[in-house]
Amino acid sequence: MAWSARCFDHCSAAAPTVRLAGPSTCSQFSRRSSLFGTTTSLGLGALQINGGITALFGIPNSRSLQFAIIGVITLLFTASALTGVARGIRFLSETSMGLGGLLFLFVLVVGPTIYLADLYVQSVGRYLSELISTSLITPASGDLGFMQSWTYFMLAWWLSWAAFVGVFLARISRGRTVREFIVGVLLVPSVVFSVWFTAFGGTAIHSDLAGTTRIAAAAADDANSAFFATLQSLPLPAITSVVTIVLVVLFFVSGADANTFVLGMLTSRGTEHPPGWILALWGAVTGAAAMALLAAGGLESLQQMVIVSSAPFLLVVVGVAVSLWKDLTAEPLQHTMPTASAMRGAADRTGEIPEPARTKTLSDDATEEAAIYGVPASVPAEPKP
Numbered sequence: 001m002a003w004s005a006r007c008f009d010h011c012s013a014a015a016p017t018v019r020l021a022g023p024s025t026c027s028q029f030s031r032r033s034s035l036f037g038t039t040t041s042l043g044l045g046a047l048q049i050n051g052g053i054t055a056l057f058g059i060p061n062s063r064s065l066q067f068a069i070i071g072v073i074t075l076l077f078t079a080s081a082l083t084g085v086a087r088g089i090r091f092l093s094e095t096s097m098g099l100g101g102l103l104f105l106f107v108l109v110v111g112p113t114i115y116l117a118d119l120y121v122q123s124v125g126r127y128l129s130e131l132i133s134t135s136l137i138t139p140a141s142g143d144l145g146f147m148q149s150w151t152y153f154m155l156a157w158w159l160s161w162a163a164f165v166g167v168f169l170a171r172i173s174r175g176r177t178v179r180e181f182i183v184g185v186l187l188v189p190s191v192v193f194s195v196w197f198t199a200f201g202g203t204a205i206h207s208d209l210a211g212t213t214r215i216a217a218a219a220a221d222d223a224n225s226a227f228f229a230t231l232q233s234l235p236l237p238a239i240t241s242v243v244t245i246v247l248v249v250l251f252f253v254s255g256a257d258a259n260t261f262v263l264g265m266l267t268s269r270g271t272e273h274p275p276g277w278i279l280a281l282w283g284a285v286t287g288a289a290a291m292a293l294l295a296a297g298g299l300e301s302l303q304q305m306v307i308v309s310s311a312p313f314l315l316v317v318v319g320v321a322v323s324l325w326k327d328l329t330a331e332p333l334q335h336t337m338p339t340a341s342a343m344r345g346a347a348d349r350t351g352e353i354p355e356p357a358r359t360k361t362l363s364d365d366a367t368e369e370a371a372i373y374g375v376p377a378s379v380p381a382e383p384k385p
Helices: 007-014 025-057 063-083 085-110 113-135 144-160 162-172 178-209 215-221 223-232 237-266 276-297 299-310 313-330 340-350 362-373
Strands: none
Touching: 025 063, 025 144, 025 162, 025 223, 025 237, 025 276, 025 299, 025 313, 063 085, 063 237, 063 276, 085 113, 085 178, 085 237, 113 178, 144 162, 144 299, 144 313, 162 237, 162 313, 178 215, 178 223, 215 223, 223 237, 237 276, 276 299, 299 313
């Protein structure tokens, strides 16, 4: 659909004077939110990788090791961003998905399979029945500290990814229909996430309930060690722990390189191929900011920064949502071309073969581009007789 190509141009529709390519308020909020969202993810990823190294090799947690981890990851995702979307970013994304799928199948097979299946069905039922009530929970009951450290932080963290994820998805979804976009971006990831969390979280719960492990106590002492403590209760813990560390690196690299690419687009007048020096600069800034926040206060600094940087961007997201709704309601419906079977059925009923739909030509594409971007369509002139 045409709207996927103009994604964050809806900032302009929400406020006609705003242009993402210029030094506008909308643009500033987008860049700031994207930067600190990835910075928070990079800092948390370094903490988790450090926890895995501690569980696997007995090396204690230290700021120097975390800084080294951030430095290596920064080099990796910057190099990936420099190779472009079709090469490094795509390769890392597909590799992480494949490796993550293998780890998931391993836990599902060697873990409490029947218990996990029952738990998934029960969890879906409780989610659907309690979605509205839990969504309206406020700190009135006195749980302000928990909501600040968990609920508000998680909401702000996800919100901070909205700018660059929206632009990146529009960049790779050009030509998709709205239905395909919703299924591929909302439904499929939601199912995958719910199954993943059920498999690993359910395995940890089952192991603790059986009295064979103390994963909950390990998580209370250090949240970054909980995943690796779960793997210790399963066969081949050394191999799966190494695979997990590699996966954490790949997940954060594949996310941060996309963010670096989008930041380069937003600071080079929206070009789909940002200059290399801009990508390298944003990569260095992201890594340096993550190190600075860890040095300033660790996890608490990361949480506070992402909340502060994401709150103003919520207004932009609301404006984009309203503008997108107006744009979709104003766009005329496009009827699909009848299939061969439908044409044969119509011929059987009427005795006439319906005329097939006109094939879309290059001039039609140019006209559509003109409607999207507001530029004159470049259509070749017809040859003179």
